[in-house]
Amino acid sequence: MTPEVPPLMSLEAITKVYGTGDAEVRALDGVDLAIAEKEFVAIMGPSGSGKSTAMNVLGCLDAPSDGHYRFMGVDVGALSLDQRALLRRNYIGFVFQGYNLLARTSALENVELPLIYKGISAAERRAQAMEALAKVGLEGREHHDPSQLSGGQQQRVAIARAIVGRPAVIMADEPTGNLDTARSREIMELLTRFNRDDGMTIVMVTHEADMADYADRLVHFVDGRIDSDVTQQRAA
Amino acid sequence: MLWETIKLALQAIFRNALRSFLTVLGIVIGVAAVIAMVTVGEGSTAQVTKDVAKLGTNLLMVRPGQPQQGPQTSGGTAAAFDMKDVEAIQAQVAGVRAAAPANTRTMTAILGNENHSTSVTGTDSSYLEARDMPVKLGRPFYESELRTGAAVCLLGQTVRRELFGSGNPLGQDLRLKTISCRVIGVIDEQGVSSFGTDQDDFVLLPIKAFQRRIAGNSDVSIIFVAVRDGVSTVKAKGEIERLMRERRRISAGEEDDFNVFDMKQIASVLTGITGVLTGLLSAVAAVSLLVGGIGIMNIMLVSVTERTREIGIRLAVGAQERQVLMQFLVEAIVLSLLGGLIGIMLGLALGALGANLLRVPFSPNPLIVLLAFGFSAMVGVVFGYFPARRAARLNPIDALRHQ
Structure with missing residues (x-):
């Protein structure tokens, strides 16, 4: 028997219920899913299929109602809010559809944000944030506010913020949802590069098949369950 | 870490300059109004008390004629x-x-x-x-x-x-x-x-x-x-x-066919009048304090949505509840202190000006200064801190999606 490498993240019979009684909605209904290191997983499915909920659980932003979620072997369900914050701080970076940058705050300060909570010194923070911004192609725009940047640029600031702490995983929730095709491709190429060159695992929710083609695994949700889970050849 | 938190709070204050300014303004108005009004009111009271003492509170006036109100001299036929x-x-x-x-x-x-x-x-x-x-x-x-x-x-x-x-x-x-x-x-x-x-x-x-x-x-x-x-x-x-x-x-x-007038009667009338005056001024001051407080409340509550999203972002990148709260608490305290100090200085200046114009002694009451400052600071801290505390206890995803 060959020793099996434990998956980075594993969902075991995860259920997530919102509301109670008649208003009860089962967003996730007994989901099992294992994601290994360095995978690039795209999660697809119609609205209300539970794909975003699955992502929030995987990203430790939300707690499941039932079942076990293990992240690097740790049962996340048993952790407090603060302990989950530590997991996010050290291992997970987020990219959201709406960018979620701090308003009236420069790109540089936005990217520095995760490092503040890691207790990294100001000078070191600045250096790392500059480097991350350079990696996403935003040299020279470090001191721009989000309001002075285009959507594609804002999303790149968000990606810089996600990768600045060198996380194990990037969670991307509809990262190209607000962008045109050309801008979307740029974002996907960036994500692909961090997956391939830096070995970061990527979990991405999308409803665009073109974008899902960049992943090497496609998980399809329907009605809170996994409908299909296939490995595919990457595009590009 | 504390220094880092203070720096974060200061950054937030300058980043949200308008919100900060309005909060400080609310505190300044409340504190300054109370201090100025009460200082002038108490100065007048002190002046009257001094006058009454000079009049002689143990002085009686005996005059011929029927007893009547007031200290007028009127012999009449007696x-x-x-x-x-x-x-x-x-x-x-x-x-x-x-x-x-x-x-x-x-x-x-x-x-x-x-x-x-x-x-x-x-x-x-x-x-x-x-x-x-x-x-x-x-x-x-x-x-x-x-x-x-x-x-x-x-x-x-x-x-x-x-x-x-x-x-x-x-x-x-x-x-x-x-x-x-x-x-x-x-x-x-x-x-x-x-x-x-x-x-x-x-x-x-x-x-x-x-x-x-x-x-x-x-x-x-x-x-x-x-x-x-x-x-x-x-x-x-x-x-x-x-x-x-x-x-x-x-x-x-x-x-x-004579009357004995006690100067204490004048004293009590005068003290009554200044009492009413001080009461009125205090009421106006209390209203100002309340209005200032409502202003602060309003600004803080209006910004709850934005702050909740900000807290969501901070939580998502790994901030813990304690760190977020500390930042917001420090922010509220810094704003309240700033507003309080400006308010105290403005209030004392206005009080001194008013006392000078009315020619009454300027004697600020430290208790009132503390009280006005304390109330406004409390409003600032409570309304800055408690919405933040509620947000920091949410699941980060709920804070991020706050509408």
């Missing part, structure tokens, strides 16, 4: 007193410190080319004692002058200034109608009363000189009675009334 009545009160009423006659008439005092209309009072040395009027320059009346009714006089500061300017009045002769009297002394400054009357505008003569050379009779129109400290003026008043009824042969059942 018989005047005479010096024997004054002596009887001095000798027979317990607790009397000084009983003084006073006959007053408005006359023109003339010196060379200068003349000045003033109130001329015939009295004796006990008047100075009863009214607490120390002689500042020169000397009081001699017993012999009082006995013979010598033509000598004491001046109030206003008369001295009007007639003599900065010159020395002692030994000069002043003309009052047909008589000429020699100035022997000047009374110390008495100031302006709460009614706005100049209490330094008078000339004092020996009562005998007044009776013989001005009035042409031996009447005494008012008797001032000063009661010793610690003796009840009510009790002294009762005794004087009994004594005078007896002396004026008023039979039982008949009404008094």
Whole structure:
């Protein structure tokens, strides 16, 4: 028997219920899913299929109602809010559809944000944030506010913020949802590069098949369950 | 880490400059209004209290005529007193410190080319004692002058200034109608009363000189009675009334044909008025404080959505509840302190200005300063901190999606 490498993240019979009684909605209904290191997983499915909920659980932003979620072997369900914050701080970076940058705050300060909570010194923070911004192609725009940047640029600031702490995983929730095709491709190429060159695992929710083609695994949700889970050849 | 938190809070304050400014403004308005109003109110009260003390709270005025409201002199048809009545009160009423006659008439005092209309009072040395009027320059009346009714006089500061300017009045002769009297002394400054009357505008003569050379009779129109400290003026008043009824042969059942007025009555009226004034000012101040507080509340609550999303972002990148709360708490404290300090300075400045304009003493009350500051700071901290605390306890995803 060959020793099996434990998956980075594993969902075991995860259920997530919102509301109670008649208003009860089962967003996730007994989901099992294992994601290994360095995978690039795209999660697809119609609205209300539970794909975003699955992502929030995987990203430790939300707690499941039932079942076990293990992240690097740790049962996340048993952790407090603060302990989950530590997991996010050290291992997970987020990219959201709406960018979620701090308003009236420069790109540089936005990217520095995760490092503040890691207790990294100001000078070191600045250096790392500059480097991350350079990696996403935003040299020279470090001191721009989000309001002075285009959507594609804002999303790149968000990606810089996600990768600045060198996380194990990037969670991307509809990262190209607000962008045109050309801008979307740029974002996907960036994500692909961090997956391939830096070995970061990527979990991405999308409803665009073109974008899902960049992943090497496609998980399809329907009605809170996994409908299909296939490995595919990457595009590009 | 604390320094880092303070820096984060300062960044947030400058980043949200408008919100910060409005919060600070709310606190400044509340604190400044309360401090300015209460300072002016208390200054007025202090002024009135001082005036009342000068008036003599243990002073009684005995006048002929039916009892009436207020301290007006009105003889009416009732018989005047005479010096024997004054002596009887001095000798027979317990607790009397000084009983003084006073006959007053408005006359023109003339010196060379200068003349000045003033109130001329015939009295004796006990008047100075009863009214607490120390002689500042020169000397009081001699017993012999009082006995013979010598033509000598004491001046109030206003008369001295009007007639003599900065010159020395002692030994000069002043003309009052047909008589000429020699100035022997000047009374110390008495100031302006709460009614706005100049209490330094008078000339004092020996009562005998007044009776013989001005009035042409031996009447005494008012008797001032000063009661010793610690003796009840009510009790002294009762005794004087009994004594005078007896002396004026008023039979039982008949009404008094004189009245005894207690200066405490004026004092209580004045204190009542300033009490109402202070109450009104305090009410206005309380409203300002409330309005300032509502302003702060409003700004903080309006920004809850934005702050909740910000907290969501911070939580998502790995901030813990404690770190987020610390930042918001420090932010609220810094804003409150800043607003409070500006408010205190502004309030004291306005209070000093108001006190100066109203010519009342400027004596800020540290308790009020603390109270106003404390209230506003509390509003700032409570409304800055508690929405943040609620947000920081949410699942990060709920905070991020807050609408």
